[in-house]
Amino acid sequence: MNSGSNVTVVIPCFNDGEYIMEAVNSVLNQTLKPEKIIIVDDGSDTHTKHILGGINDDSVEVVYQDNSGVCKARNVAIDLAKTDYILTLDADDYFEPTFIEKAVAILSQDSHVGIVGCFYRRLVSGKIQNEVVKPLGGGVSNFLVKNNGLGCSLFRKKCWEEVSGYDENMRKGYEDWDFWISILKNGWQMHIKEEPLFLYRKSKSSRDENAFLNHDVELRDYLFKKHRQVFMDNFEAFASQIIYSNSKLKQTQLKIKNSIDYRLGNLILRPFRLVKHIFKSQK
Structure with a gap:
């Protein structure tokens, strides 16, 4: 693509044949194009593999692996990336056309910012909801009780390298929350662009919802034990x-x-x- 954006877009895909092209096209239609789009097929069904096999664009690379989870899929793709900036995107969501251009400008201008997210809207049963969700972003003290970021965000590849990537033990969920804490506790900041530039598709079998309903206590306990010192250092904010x-x-x-x-x-x-x-x- 040779856009000069210095961005690789990483899209894990598991049985998302119905939506994957909408996600890919939202990237191809960006006002600032990425250098590369790497899709990691995480052991999808035949239908999804057929859709992925039909993608005919030199900027898109499809990598196949046995089903190993979203963290493994992202790590595989990011390891292949040759750019300084990484944008994660789930296969059933999509960005508005100006996100990459606006997010890259923020990273280029502020060396303290490691991650750029944005406000977003939910997509429910094919309809875009009017409510704008406004994550707070900021430093690690804002992430002690809830994930105040957006899982699909632009970040510096060196942030990923500093924390040894996504924690592949977190197959039940909350991996984005853990990843942001791991980065932010090193002194980085997350900047939130105050525009709804992302669409999050809320499905009946949402992975986030399943994590909350069935594994919330277990996952929070894991986060606390893994990042115990962060919670101790920020005890007043946590309380x-x-x-x-x-x-x-x-x-x-x-x-x-x-x-x-x-x-x-x-x-x-x-x-x-x-x-x-x-x-x-x-x-």
């Missing part, structure tokens, strides 16, 4: 964020309990609960 999060959770629970739907539901269920109580007492 303040925990207190704030707990307060917001209680406020949300109170709003739900006071809502008309909740009270109406209790009213409808009251006779059934009475019958259940009587039945138990007669046993």
